[in-house]
Amino acid sequence: MRRLVCALGAATVVLSGALWAAGASGAAGAAAPADGFTIEDERITESSGLAAGRVHPGVYWTHNDSDDGPYVYAIDGRTGRTAATVTLTGVVPRDVEAVSVGPDGVYVGDIGDNLGGQWPEVWIHRFAEPEELGDRSVEATRYTVRYADGPRDAESLAVHPVTGRVYIVSKEKEGSGLYAGPEELSPSGTNTFTRVADIGLWATDAAFSPDGTRLAVRGYFGGTLYAWEDGRPRALGPLTVPVQRQGESVAFSPDGRTLLYGTEGERSAVQPVPLRDEYLPESARREERRDGTGGGGGGSGDGGSGDGKADGRDGAGEGDGQEDGGTVGLGAVLVAGIAVFLVLRRRRGGAAH
Numbered sequence: 001m002r003r004l005v006c007a008l009g010a011a012t013v014v015l016s017g018a019l020w021a022a023g024a025s026g027a028a029g030a031a032a033p034a035d036g037f038t039i040e041d042e043r044i045t046e047s048s049g050l051a052a053g054r055v056h057p058g059v060y061w062t063h064n065d066s067d068d069g070p071y072v073y074a075i076d077g078r079t080g081r082t083a084a085t086v087t088l089t090g091v092v093p094r095d096v097e098a099v100s101v102g103p104d105g106v107y108v109g110d111i112g113d114n115l116g117g118q119w120p121e122v123w124i125h126r127f128a129e130p131e132e133l134g135d136r137s138v139e140a141t142r143y144t145v146r147y148a149d150g151p152r153d154a155e156s157l158a159v160h161p162v163t164g165r166v167y168i169v170s171k172e173k174e175g176s177g178l179y180a181g182p183e184e185l186s187p188s189g190t191n192t193f194t195r196v197a198d199i200g201l202w203a204t205d206a207a208f209s210p211d212g213t214r215l216a217v218r219g220y221f222g223g224t225l226y227a228w229e230d231g232r233p234r235a236l237g238p239l240t241v242p243v244q245r246q247g248e249s250v251a252f253s254p255d256g257r258t259l260l261y262g263t264e265g266e267r268s269a270v271q272p273v274p275l276r277d278e279y280l281p282e283s284a285r286r287e288e289r290r291d292g293t294g295g296g297g298g299g300s301g302d303g304g305s306g307d308g309k310a311d312g313r314d315g316a317g318e319g320d321g322q323e324d325g326g327t328v329g330l331g332a333v334l335v336a337g338i339a340v341f342l343v344l345r346r347r348r349g350g351a352a353h
Helices: 002-026 282-291 327-349
Strands: 048-050 059-064 071-076 082-088 097-103 105-110 121-129 135-137 141-147 154-159 166-170 176-180 190-199 205-208 214-218 223-228 231-241 248-254 258-263 269-274
Touching: 048 205, 048 258, 059 097, 082 121, 097 205, 105 154, 121 231, 135 258, 166 190, 190 231, 214 231
Parallel strands: 048 097, 048 248, 082 135, 097 154, 141 190, 154 205, 205 248
Antiparallel strands: 048 059, 059 071, 071 082, 097 105, 105 121, 121 141, 154 166, 166 176, 176 190, 205 214, 214 223, 223 231, 248 258, 258 269
């Protein structure tokens, strides 16, 4: 599957760039979008998670997939350069897939299972976000995780910024699930995560908005945005996800007005897609109503109404969150990309005779 994803990403990169830029410009609304950046650190070749720092706004935490070692990197979003490397002492990572920042620190999810649900337990490691950036070694708190309905693969970890509760989205082709951990994780014993909602997406990452009122879940070629109400997600509609080499991560900007999408690969680009109208977190919508700048889409404070516009799209109303029901534009890009791939392959085959 990874080879297929990479092949499609390579075949569509030129086409998707134009479409992504057009969508982003159409969605800018009243607020200027956060800038994207390129991860410059040559050690980071498989960036598999992304999370905005709380102590240092504009800094994003990331890590490599799988067997890189117990390292977490703080990336300066202005330059793409590494501002700090944190080594988790005593940790031997198995399949690290996600990172999230909560009220009490940085959470690193060693939650992947490429064997399709063979590991009886997985782990989450937490360390305090440093007050000063710089290379250091820390002793992280380890939490053992099991699922109430049995082992499964997962790449998405999201810590609610207000309650601190930890959530995992499984990665399943037939439809993933949102799993809630205990109200407070315990470093002793086992923490059982229970399925609380269906996520109709082969999910590769998830993130809460800074105010905790929106949950974004992405896959390789699509995504869904949810309103977060009383500890449960309510689908608002599909997300415009830029086609990338191997799209693995998503994070909200510090002001919650932009989603940033990351991918694996050397010098990988983190691409911004601004939000507007009911897709905006409630804190941003209140600001726009107070300032009279518009873009809030009207409606009530629970995000229940609005014109459904986000990411330069119309009609992004209630949906079932299915990845194949995402963006028509991205679907067209994929079809075109496959056509380009086949044409090039045919030309190479003809040249060989």
